[in-house]
Amino acid sequence: MHKRDVIVIGGSAAGIMAATTVKRRHPEKRVTMIRNVSKTPVPCGIPYIYGTLKAVEKNIIPDDKLLAMGIEIIADQVETVQRADKSVHLAQHETLQYDKLILATGSKPLVPPLPGVELDNVFTVAKNPFFLQKIFTALQQARNVVIIGGGFIGAEMAEQIATLQQEMAAETSIALVEMLPTCLMLACEQEFGTEAENELRKLGVAVHTSSQVQQLGDDGQGRVRTVALADGRELPADLVILGIGALPNIELAEQMGLKADVRLGVAVNDQMATADPDIYAAGDCASKASFFRDEPSCIRLASVAATEGMIAASNLYGRGIRRSKGAVGAFATKIGERSIGAAGYTSRAAAAEGLDVVIGEAVAPNRHPGGLPGCIPDTRVKLLFRRDSGVIIGGHVCGGEATADMANVIAVAIQARLTAEDLATMQYATHPLLTASPLSYHIMLAAEFAATQLAD
Amino acid sequence: MHKRDVIVIGGSAAGIMAATTVKRRHPEKRVTMIRNVSKTPVPCGIPYIYGTLKAVEKNIIPDDKLLAMGIEIIADQVETVQRADKSVHLAQHETLQYDKLILATGSKPLVPPLPGVELDNVFTVAKNPFFLQKIFTALQQARNVVIIGGGFIGAEMAEQIATLQQEMAAETSIALVEMLPTCLMLACEQEFGTEAENELRKLGVAVHTSSQVQQLGDDGQGRVRTVALADGRELPADLVILGIGALPNIELAEQMGLKADVRLGVAVNDQMATADPDIYAAGDCASKASFFRDEPSCIRLASVAATEGMIAASNLYGRGIRRSKGAVGAFATKIGERSIGAAGYTSRAAAAEGLDVVIGEAVAPNRHPGGLPGCIPDTRVKLLFRRDSGVIIGGHVCGGEATADMANVIAVAIQARLTAEDLATMQYATHPLLTASPLSYHIMLAAEFAATQLAD
The missing domain is CATH 3.50.50.60 (FAD/NAD(P)-binding domain)
Known part of the structure; x- marks a missing residue:
């Protein structure tokens, strides 16, 4: 049988990140990625095939970086995996043996x-x-x-x-x-x-x-x-x-005798490890915890998948264990002329859980003065903080091209568990052609509005 | 004499933020802002008068929000301030008395x-x-x-x-x-x-x-x-x-007998308080500490000024003291087709201080797939981490419209003292039309490259 150090099953966000992370950290390892498609679409890019790009082949993740790193790519269907002899049986290729296996089989549409x-x-x-x-x-x-x-x-x-x-x-x-x-x-x-x-x-x-x-x-x-x-x-x-929506692809894991839930995915711990010490799972197929609560999360996102792929791969060969912090939910989209970003809780979700939140909101042009090109006068940020601790648990942005990165300022703040007070008194880069004025940088101002309420 | 609760001297970033913060936190206070110009230019917008806006009056900070909040604006020259009877003597208006005074006299070109x-x-x-x-x-x-x-x-x-x-x-x-x-x-x-x-x-x-x-x-x-x-x-x-460059305007403070340095500005502590318990100073005229080192900083930026104005105003009437964290230096600009952002240390400054840094760098398109509109294929992020602790101390971005907010993800990370490990394993919002792919979101990837080096 042909031996590989690491076999990754799945070629989208989690799989690619897993394969490249192993190779970057351990260039000497033989890494093989097996996928059931000859080319991998950019998952989040799929809608843009139909209006903007007008061709399926313009929305493909290129293989060149993976190949340049020495990652072997096999396009084939995995028929079975035998954990007893650590073998992967393929429809059209010879059986391979692994030292470590990462399942990144993704999800299927509901x-x-x-x-x-x-x-x-x-x-x-x-x-x-x-x-x-x-x-x-x-x-x-x-x-x-x-x-x-x-x-x-x-x-x-x-x-x-x-x-x-x-x-x-x-x-x-x-x-x-x-x-x-x-x-x-x-x-x-x-x-x-x-x-x-x-x-x-x-x-x-x-x-x-x-x-x-x-x-x-x-x-x-x-x-x-x-x-x-x-x-x-x-x-x-x-x-x-x-x-x-989507459901995790767990058929292979079930065939392998690994614990998996039809809705939550292949059971993994916060190191992305399954019960089998040589098998990890990451991305849409894997179970995930919520960042906020001690319970499972059904958030399936390429960004979560990428992080999990990186964490799983980093843990294969020890030297400092990485742990998933749980799914936060950080999103961005653009519909027509409006870009919308979000991270963490909505008001509705917070209310459903009975969380007492303080909301700070800022509406200001994303240019200063507002007459500069590209100005969206009603660029809006809404931040949610826990009343008990002042810690940020959610944030929402509606504006221009920088929306996703404004959402990322919020996403980092959530993951760093910063407070309204922290965010109100931090310094931010501003520029007339790129952001709100330093007097009304949305995240600062929304945090200050919340901090003022929290101080009352 | 006419009595005011709070007088703010100076009408630019620090002064406006100070006046609005007092009024927001204490709507009942009589707040007067005195400035030596009839209209205040957007400070960072000044260059854009000459090419893009083509008119000085298109680069003015509007007064309407201040007036709507009930802030009195006086355009006049302050001749002297008498601390003994807490009076402000103006060239063309009647003398005013203050309960609290905030100096936001700014800087003058060197x-x-x-x-x-x-x-x-x-x-x-x-x-x-x-x-x-x-x-x-x-x-x-x-x-x-x-x-x-x-x-x-x-x-x-x-x-x-x-x-x-x-x-x-x-x-x-x-x-x-x-x-x-x-x-x-x-x-x-x-x-x-x-x-x-x-x-x-x-x-x-x-x-x-x-x-x-x-x-x-x-x-x-x-x-x-x-x-x-x-x-x-x-x-x-x-x-x-x-x-x-610019030097702090300290003439008035000196006339008032307050301690001030020609290069560093009016001496204040981290609450933006001078030695006089009723007088604060903020913005370009005020001394500031470095965020990174126990030493003064000469960074003069509207964003620092705004934060300091907010901190000074919040501290006037107690209820939880706010402290300045010191100047980080968070910048953004756009020159021609390139936007450039920065926060914290450069490699050169780190080397000059003998700091041992690990650098992580990521170059990737700011769209995914790269064929989508607005793609800048060589969008670049460079992050600097201390080798001893892994903590981020600087970051640099060169790319498109989101550059300033990418710099702000970094600025927040610096101020939250996050590590390469933190930033590598956090989740970020991505979108085909707005950011790099979740596999190559620049900040995550640059942090991961540094984390890989730090793990060695």
């Missing part, structure tokens, strides 16, 4: 138990170039598109398909159906989700919130024709996209 | 002892609309402009005047003279300063580094005509701008 979900032209968003191309081809024929699910994937797909439709000569329609009262509601403050909806409407998307899909109707030839809502409305639909 | 510096058309960059208009008028006539000093103000003025010259029909030239080997060298890594120089050259600026000005020559009629360098070269110059 398919809701809806009548008609099996009809033709009903698609999930799977991270597979072949499948993504099928959606693209179908979209070019479709006239009435319905997207089910108004989270990040649903909203971004709607925005991009609306862009594509605007360029089509034919009569088209696009609708987004979301169960909750606003889009992006699990990650973002409600008013920020409303901003996203407004942008979608500007692009011609009919946004149906607080709306449940009851069934998909067919055209008599096995193809979707309508989406029926619980309130009796019926939307025309010759193409439906399901974007309602 | 005028070097150069022969010829007194000639006509030799300007400093003073924060006074009348004076700034004089420069603008003179620039519209000038053909050969020389800027002395390649720090932020000098580089930004050069960029903006180059823009202005490109729109002028006449034959023009612009040169920048800097003593040190690269522009922006006190704040930025040398290679980042070089990028700024390259941008300036693209705009037609002749950049003379490692060059010392010897004297300014006249045209026989009291007006500048040449700038002579120490190496014998002579640059044509019918307009010269001096941008070589």
